[in-house]
Amino acid sequence: MTELWQGLVKAVELIVSRDPEVMEITVRSLAISATSCTITALVCLPLGSLIHFSRFAGKRALVNLIQTFYSVPTVAIGLFIFVLLSRAGPLGELGLLFTPIAMVLGQVLLVMPIMLGLTISALSSIDKAVFETAISLGASGTQASILTLREARFAVLTAVIMAFGRAISEVGLSLMVGGNIKGFTRTLTTAISLETSKGDIELSIALGIILISLALIINVVLSRLQQR
Amino acid sequence: MALLETRSLGHEYGGQTVLKNINLEISRGEVFALIGPTGAGKTTLLRLLDLLEMPSTGGIYFDGRDVTSSEQSRLEIRRRMSFVQQKPIVFSMSVYDNVACGLRWRQRKGSNTRKKVMAVLELVDLAEHGDRNAKTLSGGETQRVAIARALVTEPEVLFLDEPTANLDPASISKVEELLAQIIQEQRTAIVIATHDLSQGQRLAHRVGVLIGGEILQVGSPAEIFRSPRTKAVAEFVGVENILNGIIRSKENNLATIEVDGQFIEAVSHFAVAEKVSVLIRPEDITFTLAKETTSARNVFVAEITRVTPLGQLARIEADCGFILLGVVTRRSVDELQLSPGKKCYTSFKATAVHVIKRWS
Ligand SMILES: Nc1ncnc2c1ncn2[C@@H]1O[C@H](COP(=O)(O)OP(=O)(O)OP(=O)(O)O)[C@@H](O)[C@H]1O
Ligand SMILES: [Mg+2]
Numbered sequence: 001m002t003e004l005w006q007g008l009v010k011a012v013e014l015i016v017s018r019d020p021e022v023m024e025i026t027v028r029s030l031a032i033s034a035t036s037c038t039i040t041a042l043v044c045l046p047l048g049s050l051i052h053f054s055r056f057a058g059k060r061a062l063v064n065l066i067q068t069f070y071s072v073p074t075v076a077i078g079l080f081i082f083v084l085l086s087r088a089g090p091l092g093e094l095g096l097l098f099t100p101i102a103m104v105l106g107q108v109l110l111v112m113p114i115m116l117g118l119t120i121s122a123l124s125s126i127d128k129a130v131f132e133t134a135i136s137l138g139a140s141g142t143q144a145s146i147l148t149l150r151e152a153r154f155a156v157l158t159a160v161i162m163a164f165g166r167a168i169s170e171v172g173l174s175l176m177v178g179g180n181i182k183g184f185t186r187t188l189t190t191a192i193s194l195e196t197s198k199g200d201i202e203l204s205i206a207l208g209i210i211l212i213s214l215a216l217i218i219n220v221v222l223s224r225l226q227q228r
Numbered sequence: 229m230a231l232l233e234t235r236s237l238g239h240e241y242g243g244q245t246v247l248k249n250i251n252l253e254i255s256r257g258e259v260f261a262l263i264g265p266t267g268a269g270k271t272t273l274l275r276l277l278d279l280l281e282m283p284s285t286g287g288i289y290f291d292g293r294d295v296t297s298s299e300q301s302r303l304e305i306r307r308r309m310s311f312v313q314q315k316p317i318v319f320s321m322s323v324y325d326n327v328a329c330g331l332r333w334r335q336r337k338g339s340n341t342r343k344k345v346m347a348v349l350e351l352v353d354l355a356e357h358g359d360r361n362a363k364t365l366s367g368g369e370t371q372r373v374a375i376a377r378a379l380v381t382e383p384e385v386l387f388l389d390e391p392t393a394n395l396d397p398a399s400i401s402k403v404e405e406l407l408a409q410i411i412q413e414q415r416t417a418i419v420i421a422t423h424d425l426s427q428g429q430r431l432a433h434r435v436g437v438l439i440g441g442e443i444l445q446v447g448s449p450a451e452i453f454r455s456p457r458t459k460a461v462a463e464f465v466g467v468e469n470i471l472n473g474i475i476r477s478k479e480n481n482l483a484t485i486e487v488d489g490q491f492i493e494a495v496s497h498f499a500v501a502e503k504v505s506v507l508i509r510p511e512d513i514t515f516t517l518a519k520e521t522t523s524a525r526n527v528f529v530a531e532i533t534r535v536t537p538l539g540q541l542a543r544i545e546a547d548c549g550f551i552l553l554g555v556v557t558r559r560s561v562d563e564l565q566l567s568p569g570k571k572c573y574t575s576f577k578a579t580a581v582h583v584i585k586r587w588s
Contacts (some may be wrong), residue, residue: 132315136278137330137377138307148331151320 003201011206022206029187032100032174033167036107036216040115041160043108048119049145053131063120078176081106085177098179106173111163118162122149122155134169154228165218169211172202188214229292231256231417232277232385237286239272246272247441250286254385254417261428261449262421264438265464270421271314274387274439277419278311285443291384307334310383314390314421316374318362321356326362326373330381344380352406366578368399375406379414386410388420392427407431429453439462455582462507462584468553469508471490472586475500482578490549493525494581503586512580513554516573517564524575528552532570535561542566546574 014022051062083089085105087098098104126148134144149156171189178185180194188211196204230253237250249267251264275281277288279302288295290305310330314489318326327345349355352372357365362373371391378386391407392400408431411418422428428435429449436446437456445457456462459470473487475498481576483496485506498504515530516522528548536543542561544554552574556566564572 026262034416127317129313129317130319131313132280133313133319134329134333136280136306136313137333138303138381139305139333143333147319 007201010202011209014202014206015209018162019206019213022204022210024183025186025188025207026210028100028185029168032103032187033107033164036104036150036167037111037115037160037164039043039104040108040111040163042114044115044159045149045156048116049123049149051116052120052123053141053148054146057212063117066113066117066120070117072110072113074110074170074172075176077106078173081109081173081177083225097177098181100178100185102177103174103185106177107167107170110170110173111167112227114166115159115163117186118159119156122152125155126152154225156203158222158225159220161222165215229287230254231258232293232419233289234288235287237273237283237288239242239269239276239281240284241272242381245441247276247283248287251263252436252443252446256384256417257415258434259411259418259420260494261432261435262419263423263425263428263435263452263464264421265423268438269441270423270438271389274311274389274419274421278309279306280311307381308384309387310381310385311387312371312374312378312380312389312391316370318370318373320361320363320510322351323349323360323362323365324358325478327377327380332378334381348376348380351379351409351570353402365565369401370393371395371399371403372406373404373461379410382414383416385417385419388418390422391420392422392424404430415452426454437464439464456507457584459505459584459586462505462582464577466509467507467582468510469506469513471550473504473507475502475504484581485583488550490528492581492584493578495579496517496583498583498585504583505586507582508552508576508580510543512555512576513552514575515546515554515556515560515564515566516575519573522573522575525578526581527573527575530572530574532566532572533570534568535566537561538539546572 007155018195022137051059080119082097084091085094086092130151131144134147139147169189171193174187175190176192178187178190180186188207192204192207192211232254234250234252237247238245239247250273262273264270276283282296291307293301293305295302297303319329324345328341329349331341345381345443346355349358352375354369354372354376357369362370365373388407392403395403404427410416411431420431432449434446435449435452437444437452439460445452445461452461453465454484455466456467462470471487473485473492475483475496476486476491477484478500481495481497483494483498485492485494485504487506492506494506496504497577514524515524519527530546530548530552532544533547534545537558540558541555542558544556546552546554554574560566566572
């Protein structure tokens with residue numbers, strides 16, 4: 001019990017003193033997840049609009065399929081990326097395995113269904129008349145789609161933040177394709193899961209506190225958004 | 229050449245014909261009112277004209293160009309039009325930005341967006357509300373934003389769909405004043421859909437009556453009101469007495485028409501033995517207790533069958549061999565003591581009777 005208490009006190013000290021390692025890991029985690037979410041958003045917002053605004057056979061089925069992938073296991077994506085990037089794999093020559101790029105790639109795949117699905121439902125919640133009003137005011141199809149996204153901005157932002165929450169808190173994928181390399185691919189979750197077993201309990205608790213705080217912040221922001 | 233023209237335009241929704249054989253020509257600067265009862269297809273027609281929907285049949289020509297060609301040319305043409313929809317929707321952004329949208333989408337380089345937006349907000353009396361979120365506006369204010377954003381792009385043709393429906397009388401006259409001002413100052417052609425006949429009369433140069441998906445009559449407001457060409461138009465413009473008769477004799481223009489065994493004199497160009505409908509407006513019918521007090525050509529002994537109060541007025545149903553509906557003031561009801569069973573005389577002038585051909 002005292003050991004745990006001491007760990008907690010030391011962890012708080014690490015955070016308060018801005019311990020370089022703690023800072024570095026936190027910043028890297030944020031950077032990797034922010035990068036993957038930005039890339040995903042750049043793909044999903046136009047793609048989601050395209051799916052929402054175009055009429056084609058099997059649209060309903062496609063949306064259902066996207067929703068099925070909301071809870072795809074992180075290790076499944078990890079395995080896929082690993083096979084893709086490993087020496088013998090199709091993209092093995094790029095030497096990307098165990099780099100932050102591999103992690104970003106994996107996270108993009110992981111959160112794409114959530115962001116895409118939630119973007120589509122955000123757009124569906126906007127009255128069709130909004131799009132049509134824009135068209136009648138002289139907007140092109142693209143301009144009217146952008147306006148509709150803008151009208152759905154709170155719901156779209158919710159989609160992005162949900163995706164960020166999933167990206168920053170997953171561990172299996174980052175471990176498999178990042179490898180928890182100190183000073184290179186070590187993130188909040190991989191450090192916690194591996195350093196704990198090595199006995200660096202203070203570091204793990206400190207990182208855990210940061211991770212939980214991040215989750216808390218995300219939740220507060222989300223519930224604020226949902227009230228809009 | 230007409231600015232906007234339709235040729236045998238028709239539209240269906242799921243196999244249901246909503247519009248058929250619409251042939252219209254709108255010239256530059258003209259104000260055309262499209263009047264018709266609810267469900268007649270007014271909104272559908274405006275949506276087709278604004279190129280929001282593709283017609284099922286027929287063509288639309290803008291400035292001589294066939295609008296059904298490419299999507300790109302439809303966009304180009306649409307940018308020369310504006311549409312104030314029946315239930316306008318504003319975007320959740322400031323009033324100013326709502327109005328500026330259309331200009332930004334057109335990306336008119338060198339055009340002074342700010343100046344134009346402020347001028348048009350001034351026109352609709354919303355200049356002080358420029359920074360407000362448009363979603364917080366009242367219904368009448370929203371309507372004015374919709375008009376403002378339609379005007380700011382200086383369209384060549386402006387479509388207005390029931391611009392004053394769902395507004396209180398004060399807002400209605402405010403919007404109508406604004407429209408009258410626009411009609412006077414701008415060279416925009418305007419097509420205004422309304423079920424309010426009098427609004428069409430107040431604002432338009434020409435009126436088209438759309439009933440059941442067909443344009444039944446086009447003419448000046450006075451023409452439509454005075455000389456409806458068909459029974460459906462007559463009913464719509466408020467002629468409540470539509471009696472079936474046959475022309476029995478004729479002297480110059482004065483015809484004697486038999487209606488249910490009674491004879492009505494009217495001005496008509498139809499020949500003897502022609503089957504006709506006789507149209508008389510309720511407000512043209514006079515009720516008296518003595519026969520001598522009237523100089524009208526048509527006088528009938530009548531028995532009141534029903535009296536329905538309508539505010540300051542009352543609707544009187546009288547049986548004079550045929551049923552006549554009249555409207556009189558409440559004061560006359562009291563003075564003449566009109567009530568069911570009361571005997572009196574009904575009279576109307578030969579010129580108050582409008583005669584149209586009967587098809588059935
Ligand atoms: N999208 C649609 N799908 C199916 N039917 C439609 C659609 N839009 C309109 N209709 C039908 O077409 C007919 C004409 O409708 P429209 O809205 O054009 O009438 P309107 O003259 O504008 O009536 P109102 O005065 O009530 O606005 C109606 O019977 C309506 O139910
Ligand atoms: Mg309508």
